[in-house]
Amino acid sequence: MRRGISYSHCGIFASYAEQGPIISWVADHRRHHAYADRGGDPHSPWRFGTSARALAKGFWHAHMGWLFQREQTNATRFAPDLLADPDIQRVNRWFPALTAVSLLAPAVAGGLITWSWWGALTAFFWAGLVRVAVLHHVTWSVNSICHMIGDRPFTARDKSANFWPLALLSMGESWHNSHHADPTCARHGVQRGQIDISARLIRIFEKLGWATKVRWPRPERLARRLKTAARTS
Ligand SMILES: [Zn+2]
Numbered sequence: 115m116r117r118g119i120s121y122s123h124c125g126i127f128a129s130y131a132e133q134g135p136i137i138s139w140v141a142d143h144r145r146h147h148a149y150a151d152r153g154g155d156p157h158s159p160w161r162f163g164t165s166a167r168a169l170a171k172g173f174w175h176a177h178m179g180w181l182f183q184r185e186q187t188n189a190t191r192f193a194p195d196l197l198a199d200p201d202i203q204r205v206n207r208w209f210p211a212l213t214a215v216s217l218l219a220p221a222v223a224g225g226l227i228t229w230s231w232w233g234a235l236t237a238f239f240w241a242g243l244v245r246v247a248v249l250h251h252v253t254w255s256v257n258s259i260c261h262m263i264g265d266r267p268f269t270a271r272d273k274s275a276n277f278w279p280l281a282l283l284s285m286g287e288s289w290h291n292s293h294h295a296d297p298t299c300a301r302h303g304v305q306r307g308q309i310d311i312s313a314r315l316i317r318i319f320e321k322l323g324w325a326t327k328v329r330w331p332r333p334e335r336l337a338r339r340l341k342t343a344a345r346t347s
């Protein structure tokens with residue numbers, strides 16, 4: 115029997131994205147789903163109200179403000195399974211080292227390929243700093259824009275929305291209304307023509323035997339969650 119990629123392997127690659135140690139990332143994410151757009155959500159743009167001023171403040175808070183004034187999510191409550199896993203604990207502790215690798219590896223590669231300090235510096239800038247900055251803004255946009263603007267074809271308890279302009283850059287994450295309607299489903303772009311690169315990648319991993327027990331969209335589940343009047347914004 116072939117073994118799938120373990121959570122800890124995924125955690126190592128996820129840590130290269132530099133979005134925090136895996137246990138707090140997962141705890142924040144689960145808390146977001148548990149309380150989306152209600153009190154307790156770590157990053158809802160609706161936190162301060164619905165006036166233009168409150169939404170401007172809320173946008174900033176959901177986009178990146180919450181990272182600076184955050185109360186720590188209780189990992190014992192939201193991620194006890196990860197806390198109980200020694201491999202995940204190790205990946206969690208490695209986060210600073212993995213961050214360093216993620217920033218320095220492109221610099222080393224650039225330096226070796228061009229055999230120059232200038233190559234190392236420009237690779238560090240573009241493949242290190244700029245990559246991380248762009249990635250973060252895309253992720254943060256899912257938290258801010260995708261809880262404010264877009265189509266809401268599915269019933270969800272929150273304000274999550276599908277925002278097509280971010281579909282490619284976010285690799286499918288911006289089909290966020292679908293994600294909140296069915297969070298354990300591996301494909302977010304579940305409607306016709308919705309590109310979802312992450313789902314494609316998971317499918318390839320599944321074919322290779324690296325990903326197992328993947329939950330794909332089921333027509334009857336989708337139909338149950340679909341609104342009869344197909345859109346609001
Ligand atoms: Zn989610």
Ligand SMILES: [Zn+2]
Nearest residue numbers: 146150274290
């Ligand atoms: Zn969300």
